[in-house]
Amino acid sequence: MKTPKRIEPLIEDGLVDEVLRPLMSGKEAAVYVVRCGKELRCAKVYKEANKRSFRQAAEYQEGRKVRNSRDARAMAKGSKFGRKETEDAWQNAEVAALFRLASAGVRVPKPFDFLEGVLLMEMICDEYGDAAPRLNDVTLEPDQAREYHAFLIQQIVLMLCTGLVHGDLSEFNVLLTPTGPVIIDLPQAVDAAGNNHAFSMLERDVGNMASYFGRFAPELKQTRYAREMWSYFEAGTLSPATVLTGVFADPDEIADVGSVLREIEAARLDEDRRQAGRAADDAPPGKTEEPPPPWMQ
Numbered sequence: 001m002k003t004p005k006r007i008e009p010l011i012e013d014g015l016v017d018e019v020l021r022p023l024m025s026g027k028e029a030a031v032y033v034v035r036c037g038k039e040l041r042c043a044k045v046y047k048e049a050n051k052r053s054f055r056q057a058a059e060y061q062e063g064r065k066v067r068n069s070r071d072a073r074a075m076a077k078g079s080k081f082g083r084k085e086t087e088d089a090w091q092n093a094e095v096a097a098l099f100r101l102a103s104a105g106v107r108v109p110k111p112f113d114f115l116e117g118v119l120l121m122e123m124i125c126d127e128y129g130d131a132a133p134r135l136n137d138v139t140l141e142p143d144q145a146r147e148y149h150a151f152l153i154q155q156i157v158l159m160l161c162t163g164l165v166h167g168d169l170s171e172f173n174v175l176l177t178p179t180g181p182v183i184i185d186l187p188q189a190v191d192a193a194g195n196n197h198a199f200s201m202l203e204r205d206v207g208n209m210a211s212y213f214g215r216f217a218p219e220l221k222q223t224r225y226a227r228e229m230w231s232y233f234e235a236g237t238l239s240p241a242t243v244l245t246g247v248f249a250d251p252d253e254i255a256d257v258g259s260v261l262r263e264i265e266a267a268r269l270d271e272d273r274r275q276a277g278r279a280a281d282d283a284p285p286g287k288t289e290e291p292p293p294p295w296m297q
């Protein structure tokens with residue numbers, strides 16, 4: 001096919017020999033199948049910031065490392081230079097996450113290069129060498145669902161051990177190969193320790209996995225892996241070998257019982273006071289409140 005303009009620099013640099021076909025054009029990027037020597041790879045072309053959607057939201061950017069303090073100041077001020085740096089940091093975040101995760105043993109596409117807003121990576125294939133389907137495109141047996149779910153929980157733990165939360169994990173961002181699931185689409189990956197929203201994003205990622213695989217093995221919907229792994233992470237004891245159960249007794253809930261009881265007691269006292277006030281208002285002038293009956297004194 002005719003080379004898309006954005007991929008031309010990669011051809012000029014000899015990174016890509018030929019663009020074969022478009023694979024998918026999503027909300028964030030267009031993905032092409034390209035030939036590099038004898039290998040097929042994927043080229044992910046990021047859309048311009050103004051064509052991209054919600055995921056640049058501040059909640060994803062928090063805690064993200066910027067190259068130097070001048071860049072950080074410019075980004076904070078939102079100057080023209082700053083906007084460009086925000087844009088670069090955003091596009092590089094996926095590349096950085098892929099390198100980091102691949103070397104930690106997480107199953108993600110192997111990144112090869114990043115040039116002028118185009119990421120060149122391993123093409124994840126099905127048994128025929130075509131692009132692998134997304135989880136959303138397949139139907140699973142209950143046992144397969146349990147196995148893949150357990151594997152992905154383990155992958156989420158590995159990611160957390162390297163300090164990252166995917167932030168947009170769902171059945172649309174996991175590809176299924178003959179040797180198991182592969183996680184893709186990480187430009188919004190967040191810093192687990194530096195971002196205040198990391199836990200809620202982790203909970204959403206883990207919840208998406210439970211509800212997707214729960215379609216085939218309903219008991220998975222009851223699991224609570226996010227809180228369990230986060231409690232180890234916060235205590236600094238999470239490791240790839242940590243054994244998780246999916247069951248989590250929330251200590252907050254026990255504490256909450258106490259606070260609910262206190263609130264009930266406070267409301268009861270308020271009501272008593274109100275009743276007493278009303279009794280005083282109703283009393284004829286000059287006469288104060290009735291003394292309590294002897295059995296209450």
Ligand SMILES: Nc1ncnc2c1ncn2[C@@H]1O[C@H](COP(=O)(O)OP(=O)(O)O)[C@@H](O)[C@H]1O
Pocket residue numbers: 023024025026027028029030031042044109121122123124125131132134172173175184185186
């Ligand atoms: N490395 C890859 N190998 C095979 N298919 C891929 C690869 N990367 C992306 N795709 C396909 O392209 C689609 C869009 O890529 P993705 O990274 O999820 O970007 P978007 O932000 O547009 O969702 C994916 O749903 C998947 O079908």
Ligand SMILES: [Mg+2]
Pocket residue numbers: 026172173185
């Ligand atoms: Mg996607």
